[in-house]
Amino acid sequence: MSKLKVGIIGNGGIANSHMRGYLALSDRVEVVACCDINPEKADEFAAKYGIKNVYYNCYDMLKAQKPDLVSVCTWNSAHCECTVAALEAGCNVLCEKPMAMNAAEAETMKAAADKSGKLLMLGFVRRHGNDAKKALALAESGELGDVYFAKASYLRRCGFPGGWFGDKSLSGGGPLIDLGVHIIDLARYVLGRPQPVSVYGATFNKLGARDNIVLERAWQSQSKLVKPVFNVEDLAVALIRFDNGAVLSVETSFILNLKEPTTEIEIFGSKAGFSFNDFELHTERGNELADVKLYGENNFDFDRDFNREILNFVDAVEGKAPCIAPAEDGVTLMKILDGIYESAATGRSVEIR
Numbered sequence: 026m027s028k029l030k031v032g033i034i035g036n037g038g039i040a041n042s043h044m045r046g047y048l049a050l051s052d053r054v055e056v057v058a059c060c061d062i063n064p065e066k067a068d069e070f071a072a073k074y075g076i077k078n079v080y081y082n083c084y085d086m087l088k089a090q091k092p093d094l095v096s097v098c099t100w101n102s103a104h105c106e107c108t109v110a111a112l113e114a115g116c117n118v119l120c121e122k123p124m125a126m127n128a129a130e131a132e133t134m135k136a137a138a139d140k141s142g143k144l145l146m147l148g149f150v151r152r153h154g155n156d157a158k159k160a161l162a163l164a165e166s167g168e169l170g171d172v173y174f175a176k177a178s179y180l181r182r183c184g185f186p187g188g189w190f191g192d193k194s195l196s197g198g199g200p201l202i203d204l205g206v207h208i209i210d211l212a213r214y215v216l217g218r219p220q221p222v223s224v225y226g227a228t229f230n231k232l233g234a235r236d237n238i239v240l241e242r243a244w245q246s247q248s249k250l251v252k253p254v255f256n257v258e259d260l261a262v263a264l265i266r267f268d269n270g271a272v273l274s275v276e277t278s279f280i281l282n283l284k285e286p287t288t289e290i291e292i293f294g295s296k297a298g299f300s301f302n303d304f305e306l307h308t309e310r311g312n313e314l315a316d317v318k319l320y321g322e323n324n325f326d327f328d329r330d331f332n333r334e335i336l337n338f339v340d341a342v343e344g345k346a347p348c349i350a351p352a353e354d355g356v357t358l359m360k361i362l363d364g365i366y367e368s369a370a371t372g373r374s375v376e377i378r
């Protein structure tokens with residue numbers, strides 16, 4: 026059987042993870058083209074991986090190469106345009122998180138996918154971790170009882186990724202849309218994907234980029250802006266209420282005066298609670314409190330789980346597996362994020378429809 030042809034749009038940092046995932050499937054797919062509006066990035070990426078066809082805008086690439094699969098790895102403000110262009114050109118698309126700048130763009134993308142009949146998958150890589158799979162299985166088994174509360178934190182002390190991540194016109198926002206999107210999606214996934222009904226949120230920009238501090242950062246954009254800006258929030262907190270009565274509390278920062286950075290999700294049910302970090306059930310036996318440690322591989326591994334995401338994309342396109350992160354979940358996430366930003370701006374709780 027001939028290999029599926031892949032094109033990668035946006036050739037910065039995360040494009041390397043997509044590329045590694047496709048290389049791991051080299052018996053089934055071939056990356057035939059790449060493109061970036063920054064010619065240096067496109068040329069460098071093509072040379073690094075021996076990609077034969079290089080373009081400086083996605084329209085030329087889509088027309089000339091007609092890829093079967095496209096990864097959209099641009100900054101956030103180009104996700105909608107590039108995804109719609111690829112779907113209209115008849116490609117299946119894996120678009121990085123966040124799906125878009127806002128829910129209106131996300132709905133435009135989903136409509137383009139529905140019209141084309143092609144797959145639009147979201148880069149919710151955390152859904153592919155062992156922790157996500159085990160947590161979902163636990164919640165579905167009923168062992169946790171009625172799950173009614175969850176807490177999700179993704180807090181960095183000094184973790185502004187630089188470049189476009191601080192420019193609202195390119196990113197759509199700060200840590201909420203960049204980091205919060207991962208943990209809100211993951212918590213909602215484990216809760217059984219309930220529909221959000223209302224949100225209350227607050228955002229702050231008190232500390233800015235903190236780029237005077239010299240240290241190795243968690244993730245750095247490879248794009249250098251001519252005039253760097255930081256006009257996004259540095260901290261966001263929110264409460265999200267779902268239609269099954271469950272509530273999710275979220276906190277996420279690029280910059281915050283805390284001691285240790287944390288990434289944690291805690292799920293609380295009527296029979297037991299547990300956290301992603303220790304994978305221990307907190308419950309009771311007889312008249313005593315009991316903690317039950319779950320041993321085994323309960324972790325999220327960035328490289329391994331990126332490869333799983335790409336595998337799921339290719340499998341889903343070939344009809345060998347259901348897509349784990351469909352477009353409708355991206356639209357729901359963007360509605361939650363829009364609601365939190367609106368609530369932060371108005372000081373009121375916002376209903377989500």
Ligand SMILES: NC(=O)c1ccc[n+]([C@@H]2O[C@H](COP(=O)([O-])OP(=O)(O)OC[C@H]3O[C@@H](n4cnc5c(N)ncnc54)[C@H](O)[C@@H]3O)[C@@H](O)[C@H]2O)c1
Nearest residue numbers: 035037038039061062063098099100103121122246247248
């Ligand atoms: N899944 C994850 O864990 C994860 C991790 C990091 C980044 N991301 C996401 O990946 C995306 C890219 O982030 P990054 O860190 O690689 O950024 P980056 O700055 O390193 O690279 C982005 C590239 O996109 C290019 N670009 C912008 N508009 C374009 C367009 N219209 N056509 C072609 N190229 C275009 C830029 O020139 C740049 O080279 C973002 O949406 C980000 O949120 C996801």
